[in-house]
Amino acid sequence: MNAKELRAKIAKGEFVKPTAGYCEGFVQANMFVIPKKYAKSFEEFTKKNSKAMPLLEVVEDGYKTKVLADNANLLNELPLYNIIENGKVTKQVQSIEEYYDNDLVFFLIGCSFTFESSLLKAGIGLRHVEQNVNVSMYSTNIKLNPVGIWRGDMVVSMRPIAKERVADACVVTSHYPNMHGTPIQVGYPEMIGIKDINNPEYGDAVEIKKDEIPLFWPCGVTPQNALLDVKLPFAITHAPGHMFVSDRRDEEYYQ
Amino acid sequence: MNAKELRAKIAKGEFVKPTAGYCEGFVQANMFVIPKKYAKSFEEFTKKNSKAMPLLEVVEDGYKTKVLADNANLLNELPLYNIIENGKVTKQVQSIEEYYDNDLVFFLIGCSFTFESSLLKAGIGLRHVEQNVNVSMYSTNIKLNPVGIWRGDMVVSMRPIAKERVADACVVTSHYPNMHGTPIQVGYPEMIGIKDINNPEYGDAVEIKKDEIPLFWPCGVTPQNALLDVKLPFAITHAPGHMFVSDRRDEEYYQ
Secondary structure: OOHHHHHHHHHOOOOOOOOOOOOOOEEEEEEEEEEHHHHHHHHHHHHHOOOOOOEEEEEOOOOEOOOOOOOOEOOOOOOOEEEEEOOEEEEEEOOOHHHOOOOEEEEEEEOHHHHHHHHHHOOOOOHHHHOOOOOEEEEEEEEOOOEOOEOOEEEEEEEEEEHHHHHHHHHHHHOOHHHOOOOOEEOOHHHHOOOOOOOOOEOOOOOOOOOEEEEEEEOOOHHHHHHHHHOOOOEEEEOOOOOEEEEEEHHHHOO | OOHHHHHHHHHOOOOOOOOOOOOOOEEEEEEEEEEHHHHHHHHHHHHHOOOOOOEEEEEOOOOEOOOOOOOOEOOOOOOOEEEEEOOEEEEEEOOOHHHOOOOEEEEEEEOHHHHHHHHHHOOOOOHHHHOOOOOEEEEEEEEOOOEOOEOOEEEEEEEEEEHHHHHHHHHHHHOOHHHOOOOOEEOOHHHHOOOOOOOOOEOOOOOOOOOEEEEEEEOOOHHHHHHHHHOOOOEEEEOOOOOEEEEEEHHHHOO
8 A cells, every 4th residue: 555545545534543564665754733823933943853853844835745745635634633722632533624724834744653664674673563553652851952932851752672683773763864863762761761661651552572672762742742831722733653644755765 | 193103112012002092093903813724714703703703804924914004013013912722811922923933824803993983073982992991891692603613602892872872873883894883782781691791801891870871892802702612722812902903094994
């Protein structure tokens, strides 16, 4: 299934689950939607924190993509959306058509799912893909560089990696700086304020086997988590793990 | 000081210490010297274990280098040599002229000191260089692929790396596959059979600070350690940390 086909299924409501492991080789992206008056400072915020929030595309006029796909509809081509009011998720929906007005700005941000095909090709297994669950994501004590009203803590995704492939996983992912690049932490969750590895704040818990080491990558859920601090009256995001699957190929972002 | 100048000092007996941190940008190498009848199977052994023993040059006729330097004298241009009999170091000497006969074959093997300039340039500190001591080296439970009489356990060198630079250290060193490349282990010494991080089998112990993680690279002391198992009647090696400093530049081995 290519990305266009998956998005068509999603638009028809036939696919409502995390997108990791689907459309191998197609770039996936986080989405963050806010009213125009907050958009400029948010864009600056992504630039000051580009490892957590690598900006791939901004859609200001309307809701159709230009860069990541030709005319994809951001209102119903993601599997699941969070409606966030005053920092709290008040609803999860499969379409945001009823919330749209032309004051909204759409930010599309790089996602670590993009480099997962490269990890798999290198023979590095991915537990959440094997088990067909959502990747584990955690809030950390890593402070973002604040800009205007914007501040907060970095969210990370975790993948357990076989002990002898840890360095390889760092090298493979280093080639995707626009998809978070290298891990931000290797092996020691407590060093970044993660108290219970079995209780991720977002996504599902996965087993870490005896001969595996947990690696942590910055995650595009970071701006969503920032809303807990910033408490905008209204915002829309993708539901964690339920990404925008684009028509761009991984190799276009390989560096 | 360039490599030629350092080797001249060494030949005069004016420099008898570990070479890490000297002659920045010049490739350093391990040395392993054995009688001709063991040489062919040893060469095969290095090829089957090239991450631990990346072969840079073999000198069969005489004792002068051709590849790593033009006519360097391997008998007195390393700071310190181990004389090994039946697997035991029986002597440390500053020249091996009196042990030389034309039945000996010299193997020069890549050394992780080579990529240290690149780590420093990337802003990644090196404790053993700061403290002017020898790097910490440990015997592990990682079994080498045996060839003929040759077998044994891998030796690793350890560098404590600031927690947020661990992935970068993996990436930087990945560009030097002939100098051991990426770490073989990241963060968990017990996973490779290291019982006491404060008691390295070779070199000096260094402090690992609270916000640092120990990274382990394969080490060219590995064949020397293999002699504990193989027990050749006679062999000569560099003394751990006291390397052959060549005229080749790091960038010639950058991939």
